Amino acid sequence: MMLNPYGEDAVNLAADLANRRPESATELADRCRAAGLVLERRVTPEDLGRARAALDAWEGIVDAHGEQERADLLNRMLAEAAAYPRLTSHLGTGWHLHYRDAEQPLGSVLFTLFAVGTALHLTGRGMHRLRRCEVTECHTAFADTSRTGRQRYCSHRCANRDAVRRHRARAARI
Template sequence: MRLNPYGEDAVNLAADLANHRPESVDELTERCQAAGLMLESPVTADDLGRARAALDAWEKVVDATGEQERADLLNRMLAEAAAYPRLTSHPGTGWHLHYRDAQQPLGSVLFTLFAVGTALHLVGRGMHRLRRCETTECNTAFADTSRTGRQRYCSQRCANRDAVRRHRARAALT
């Protein structure tokens, strides 16, 4: 997976895995490959555990109540994942940057990917662009990648559901 200047691919993978936690090594493998992540070694149960820990840390960043708290939590993730950036080229992908040491197991790669990708997303688009859906019955985490930066819902379905609820509440008052 390549990190674009906004960290969109990595932060969206973090949201996807956080919202629907992988249940097995095979599921983690399949979902990472489907997201375009190049796996350098077989995925293990330790990777699944480390991925879950990375998701726990990432969700704390999502749920932070202010910019400074969000930055502090993300800085802790970045410090834990710290490695020098390095140029690399996988067969057929061209040159790109990795923000991790070579030959890391998938769990560590995901931790680094979530930390760096989220940091790039937030500094590039705004510290407020990571949240949970505003629909009462939905707790889905998402990265706001909208042009305007005012996305409030995880999906159009939740936006429509909330609009209908507000319309019915107004109609009941009249």
Template sequence: MQINPYGTDAVRLALDLVVHPPETAPELAARCRAAGLVVDVPVDATDLAATRDFLTDWLAVVDAADPPARSALLNTLLREASAHPRLTDHAGTGWHLHYRDPDLPLAGVLRALISVGTALHLAGRGMHRLGRCGAEDCDRPFADVSRTGRQRYCSPGCANRDAVRRHRSRARSVDR
């Protein structure tokens, strides 16, 4: 997977793995491949467990109360995944940057990819561009990739349900 300038692809992969957690190591590998990540190492239960642990830490970044707290948490994840950037054409798909050491297990690749991608997303789009769904009956995380930067819901379905709820609430209060 090549990180786009805003980190959106890596953040979307993290969200997919959080919202629909893979149950097996082969499923984790398949989902990463489907997202465009080159998986050229064996993937086992250790990768699955380490990825789950990392995503729990990553959700703390999503849930951080303010930009300084979010930055501190993300800087910790970046420090744990740090390696000097390197130019590579490891898969023959074109030259691109990696922010990780070569030959890492998949969990290490995901830690680096998602940490750097999240940092690029927040630095490029705004520190407020991660959150939890604003619908009363949903707490899914989301990454705001909207043009305006005002996304409050994880999906159009949640936005529509919440709009209907608000409309019905107003209509009931008018009827009284």
């Protein structure tokens, strides 16, 4: 089975930006570049606003109650981002698919990337593979990219914290 990395990269970027929202257009551009996005245009404050709207919509999908609600919210996001797929080889990066119109500003690119990437991730790996960390005081959103599809925590740190908490609770009862 081949898993589409387009979905994985997109949901991981969405989670990263949602969990620690960029505070400026410059920070948004830097973090997108660090994630491997090729930026073809100058990033503006309008892009930051559109990116925040994309993140708000994406977090609604993360927090959806049940598969149908998740699908409905994602379908709304996809409808807003709709463009036909096209082949591109911009800046010598090799041929690949873009699910957006050419020459879009970064905010719109991110909206489309998050919508399509999340759809590919959820349909390819399972509708349950987008969630928040199970540690009570942690509200971090993450995409479950594990082989088994049973990831419950956003990080090893939170998994360890919860294991220690469970161990201490058991020890206190003895």
